[in-house]
Amino acid sequence: MKPPLRIAILECDTPPDDIVARFGRYGKIFRTLLETAADGLGSGFSKNDLDLSAYDVVTEQKYPDLESIDAVLISGSKHNSFDNDPWILKLVEFTEKLLKQDRIRILGVCFGHQIVGRAAGVKVGRSEGGWEVSVLPVELTEKGKEIFQQDSLSIHQMHRDVVFEYPEGVEKLGASPRCLVQGMYKKGRFISVQGHPEFNEGIVSYLVTMRNKQGIFNTEEAKDALDRVGKHHDGVVVAKAFLRFLLEE
Template sequence: MKIGLLQCDDVAQPLIERHGSYPDMIQTLLRSVDPEVELQVFACHEGRIPDRTDGFDGWLTTGSKYGANDDADWIASLERFIRTLWQAHQPLVGICFGHQLMAKALGGRVERSVNGWGLGAYPVTLSQQEPWMSPWDSPTLELLASHQDQVAELPPQGRILAHSGFCPIYMMQVGDVFLGIQGHPEFSRAYLEDLLELRRTGVSAERILAARHSLRQPVNDLLVGRWILNFIRSRCGAATAP
C-alpha cells in the first residue's frame, strides 16, 4: 500500500530529536500494523502541495499547530487539493487538523471549542460499527488528544461515527472515501507528556494536571491504525489489514 502523507506541521524543535517528526510517528504507527506500507511525504506547510492524485492507494493528513480557519496560503491550497481528492473519489484520512480541514473544505464548520483545550486521553462513544472497524473491541474508544478547535458542523454527506460530551464530532465519515479523526493515534505518551510541558504557559495548571493523570489510561492507538489501513484498503478494493 502506498499512501500520500500531507504533512501540515513540524514537531517543535526541542522535541524532535527524542520523538522524531510527524511523518516518523505516522510511519511507526502504520508499519506496526503493516510493515509494507510505503509513505510519500508532501510538506504542505512549506507550500509543497501535490500536483496529482494518481499513483496512491490513499492519502492521510497530519495534525498541526495551525487552525483550519487560519489565513495562510498553504492552508487554502491544501483545501483546494482536498476538494480535488473528493472529486477524484480518492480515499483520505484526516487526523486532528486534517479532520477539521477536511470538514471545512467540503462545506462544514470548524470552531474553537467552548470547553477549552482537549488534552490527554479521553473516552468517546462509537455511534455505529462499520465493516472496516475490525477488530471491534468495544463501543468506546480512547486516543491521545491535543486540540483547541473541533468540527462544529458536518459537511454535506458527513455522518458522525464517534462522539463525546467534550467533542460531539470526534470521528466522521464523509461520503464513501473520506474519514476524519480528532484524536492522535500516532502520538506516544512520552511525546504528549513533553508537549504538555511546552504548553504550560498557555494552559491552566488544572488542565495540565488532568491531562497528565489521563495518560495512565490505555489507549487504542494500534486499533485505530489498523482501522485507518482497513478503511483505505476497503476503498481501493483490497483486503483488510491482517
C-alpha cells in the same frame, strides 16, 4: 484497494526539536504507527504492503503527484484549520480536489479532520467547550463500533478547535462532551478522527509541559492531563481501522 497501499502523509506542522530528535517529524511518527498497525492487521498483510511518503505542505508546500498515490493522510497541526494563510487555503483547495474524485481516499487526523470538514463545506472553528488534552474516552456510535471493531475508544487529544457539524452523506463515528464530531466516515471516500492516534505518552507529556510553561495550560490543567497521559489509548486500533478502510473494495 489492493496492496501496496501508496499513502502520502501531508505534514501540516513540524513538532518541537526535542520531539523530532526522539520520534521524528510527523511523516516518521505516522510511519511508526501505520507499520505497527499493518503488522497486527492479519490476513497476511504487513508493513511491507505499505508504500509511505511524506510532504511538507507548510514551508515547502509540496504535494504528491496524484497518479502515484492511493491515499492521503492529513496530519495534525498547531495551526488553525479555519485560518486563511496561503498554505492552508492551498491545502483546503487540494482536499476539495480529492473530494471531487473517487479513487484516492483521505485519512484525516485532528487538524486534518477539520480540513476535511472545511473542504466538505461545514463550519470549523474554536470550541466554547475548551481544550481536550491527553487520553480521553470517545463514545462510539454503532457505525463507530463497527469501524473500530470495539465498543469504546480511548485516544490522545490535543485540540480546542472542532468540526461543528457533519457534511451531508457522512456517517457519525463518535462524540465526547466537548466535541460532538469526533469522527467522520464516508464509504470509499474518507475517514477522519479528531484525536491523535499517532501520539504517545512521551509526545503528549512534552507538549503539555511545554504549553504549561508557555501559559497555554495552567498548572491545574497540565496536572490533570499528565495524570492521564500514561493511560491505555487505542492509537493502533484507529490505525488498523484506517488500513481496513483503504483495503475496502
